Amino acid sequence: MTYALPVLVFVMVALATAQALRRAAWWRQGAAAEVAWGPGLLALPRRYLVDVHHVVARDAYASRMHAVVAGGLIVATVLAGLAILPSLGGSRLYWAIVALAFGVTAAGSLLVGARRYPAKPRRLSGGRFQILPFLLLAYALGGLAGALLLALGAASTPALIAALALSGVGGLGLAYEVRRGPMRHAVAGALHLVAHPRPGRFRSRLDTALAPLDLDAARLGAETPADFTWNRLLSYDSCIQCGRCETACPAFAAGQPLNPKRLIQDLVAGMTADEPPYAGSPYPNAREVDPPAAPLARLIGPDARIHPDTLWACTTCRACVEECPMMIEHVDAIVSLRRNETMEFARPPEKAADILSDLRGAGEPGGRALSARTDFAAGLDLPVISARGEADVLLWLGEGAYDLRYGRTLRALVRLMRDAGVDFAVLGAEERDTGDLARRLGDEATYQQLARANVETLGRYRFGRIVTADPHALHALRNEYRVFGGEWTVVHHTALLLELIEAGRLKPGVLGGLSVTYHDPCYLGRYNGETEAPRKVLDLIGASRVEMARSGRRSMCCGGGGGAPISDVAGDRRIPDIRMGQAIETGAAVVAVACPTCTAMLEGVTGVRPDVKDIAELLLASMELGA
């Protein structure tokens, strides 16, 4: 009977491998992808132990649980498998060590169970996940008992048989679950970390730019699961349905019909016909859909698996991506699906059609004259670069320049730059929209048209760097124009202001005691990792800074990104109302912002609430007080 346990392990591994291979056949339905296997394999331990752990550890219980149960499971299984070697299988000491490993696994299984029984948190999926602790416990307890008996020298007893049988039930159950159950995440997850579609995001680097689309491709964007690359299909299989994404999702919180977890599971379910039913939180307030039973069918539509409302409710804030312990790229999936809806089927959100048309025809989403972009500064004599050919700083104004409210921010910024003696100029009537909005609405063609035009315009002038107050423009100019030949140093205005203060070129005054909470723009914080400069400026002007529960890279979206205000998908509440509620909870008198979209969304909140002021406005106010 010494060999029973290793044999069980081999059978388990064989079964798991068979199940994984069955699943892999479906991944291979996906489009080809270039994967650097060698570096990926080499990087796996670090990606798992550092990058994944960094996310997992935000939930201390889950982190401990996983370390114990997964560590125990792997060590116990490997050790039990090694017992096939006669020298080890005969060693009672060895079996004692195996028993210890199974004991640890059993303890981990109890932690897994304790999280789900008597009641599980809402974000965790139920269904087959509820059986997982029992399978783990059976395998671990059986293994523990069997190894103990072998350590005590019992070679063949009914007790040992019973123990091995129990372990077999649990172990084979776990192996069987590799294709359709919770254990899929382990195999798919490990492979996913090796073959990750954004290898650049590991080692704490940012890789957030959308990949450009080949507009000559036979099919634009993803219509069915098979249109995703195989390694993205693999990544969706790595989902453990922990629901951290849904907790972070602003649309989900607002009761809009989006749940990132459910979305990923719908992509998974769309691959095969026999995926077990989804047992997590639904898309809130979703409309009925009538999904076809056949695999690899169309994903989006009232008669498909995912209603278009779900697709368009996303603000592209990346909160789900930031929270996902499996490093899944939800936003990439959303954008792929949107590209297909918009470009292949001409079904952007209803209100987006005119906006996209204006972006194409007028280079501006409101169809307004490009020369009117500088109207906000009438009387300020903005230097235009075409009149001078060069400047130290090219000030990119962005869409906010057309907005009455945001004009105040830009005027403050212009005054500050003047005060500091910055040599700057604007493009004036030559500045087009960056195309960020078109791109996030899936209209990659319009985006590329605008991107190329802007790159061409900027290429005609000499400037040291680009400064913008619009994080969406910053992201486009800094990260997404690169493939079109635009490589510049792009600086957010908060970083510039901090630099000017630190260089002594601006002398901030003191807003003594004014309590301020800073709202991180998604495209600055999460997309570009910049969270400190605005806070430092606030500290330097003597604001008493308080943080909202969600801040920095884990901040909550204002609801304004990704074209969501245009899609305007109904929910129970408005995202900016929720965010403003969080600001009100801090008791701050002012919500500091650093983005035209956040400004507009938060200013749109009615009722008694803190004032909404840009960092530039607050700095200028401090200087006016100080003067």
Added chain:
Amino acid sequence: MIANADALLKPLTIKGLTIRNRVMSTSHAPGYGKDGKPQERYQLYHEEKAKGGIGLTMFGGSSSVALDSPAAPWNQVSVADDSVVPFFREFSDRVHKHGAKLMIQLTHMGRRTKYDTENWFPTLSASPRREPASRTIPKEMEQEDIDRVVRDFAAAARRCKQGGLDGCEVSAAHGHLIDQFWSPGVNQRTDRYGGSLENRMRFGIEALEAMRAEVGDDYVIGIRMSGDEMIADGLSHDDCLAIASEYARRGLVDFLNILGGQARDHIAHAISLPNMSFPVAPFLFLPSAIKREVDVPVFHAQRVTDLATAARAVHDGHVDMVAMTRAHIADPHLVKKLSEGRADDIRQCVGAGYCIDRIYVGGDALCIQNAATGREATMPHVIAKGDVRRKVVVVGAGPAGLEAARVAAERGHQVVLFEKQALAGGQIGVAAKAGWREALSGITRWLVGQVTKLGVDLRFGVAATEALILAERPDVVIVATGGLPSRGPAKGAEAHAVTTWDVLTGAVEPTGSVLLYDEMGQHNAASTAELLAKRGCFVEIATHDRMVGEELGATNQPVHLRELYKLGVVMTPNMELIEIYPEGNRLVAALRNTMTDAEEERVVDRVVVEHGTLPVDALFFGLKNASVNKGVLDQGAIVRGEPQPYDLSAGYALYRVGDAVAGRNIHAAIYDALRLCKDL
């Protein structure tokens, strides 16, 4: 949020001159000119608007280009010689410093002025027809006069350019010389300047051509003109359209500043400067129609008092620039507040006409609700925070009390405001009940909004007592308890007369015949008479003045008279009420003719009297003895703009403001409060 407000904040470029937004103030005559020059007071008044974000401010309404168009009657500006140029330079520097543009209006007033002032030259016109408003019979211009005035226009334009002004407009509105030539009702000539419209346009064309020749094509010159004179023998809309198109087509003018009506008599004048009885922007259709025919920008002023209307006018394409002249008198920081997102803080013009009415009796323009306007040298539009925080108790939430509370709170003091009534406003609330005077309530609305925002502790429905006030341990007590109506000295008045207040507040609801005796000549009696007549009473107004509403100004009195005539109110001037006594269930009112002493009687159902108010001052006298200053205001300190010289460590200082001192008007009440509290 104001719909389409961004339309107002777009720049406008005229011949290379970029105006930063679409809000302007038209040339007018505030009576601030001194020795024919725009000196410090005049400049500060416009500088305040420039500070406040206005795009273009035009000054010098009816500034004269010639010696026989005297500037003196209006305390206005003479551009008839070079001595004005240094003042223009100083003025334009002052306004340009804040990013605004500055222009002036040039004119020869022709017959619309006086001969018996300044240089004592006869007035001039196309033909010797007397204008009722100006009351002069002009001399018919000879060719030499025409040539001279054309040269004068050109020389004046040169002075504007030399003075750094951004442009000028020629007035051909309100019956000035150029439109006297245009108008068939004035111009009876048979030479090349009279007869056909082409001939009547000639003088203006010659003047503008001469100006162009003098200053060049790149200098901005516009014209102010009517879009329809709205009288039978005047210029029709089609005439005005033809003139505007022709002048624009010839490249003579770079903008058209269009208004509706004319001003040749009292009612025409009142209509061309619409007061609160008119809807907002009543003549917007005229510039809108002309804008469709011309390629130059069109400006327009006439009761655009609020930004929503202004934004509509510009956004919907009726005009290119919207003039908010009176709106800026009420709040020169209007555009700044809009662009800073503080539109709720704008003190909106209510259309009382107080500013204009003062000018036409030779006074200076002052705002009924903003006592700082025109007093920029001494009164702040933005109240600075003080160094010490005091406890200020204000009693009474009429205009004086509200302004005192507002200014004190802006100074950083802790303010408690007691008001016996459940609502603020005091006498404004009474006056606003009368028909078209309702808009007066805007004064209260703004003040209440401000004091609420400033965190003043508002205690409405609480009658202040000495004990309540002292319990607050105040440093300063300001009594603004206002006044109550007097029934006057007539025998039997106390027993048998009711007051205009009783009627307006609804305390009595007269029916049948009413004698309304008015000793004040103000709005009170006239608007009460209108109210009574509308309710079906047979109303006679008797007054000891020479006419009804004698104290009312040029933009208000004609409107009252029009209403009173329409309603069949009998107007009896030169009468004094001497006695009232009952007879049966009716009253007999005895009147005495002030000229002949002849006595008459009226048998009526009601006698309503208007004698103004007497102070409510019991609280003041109750607090007076214990106060450190015995309730005395140091007038010298007030005039010098210094704090009151009382030591507050020993107790509280006590002041009275508004009608609690003596019955006056809203402006006096607000000025009392502002000048006291700005230095508290």
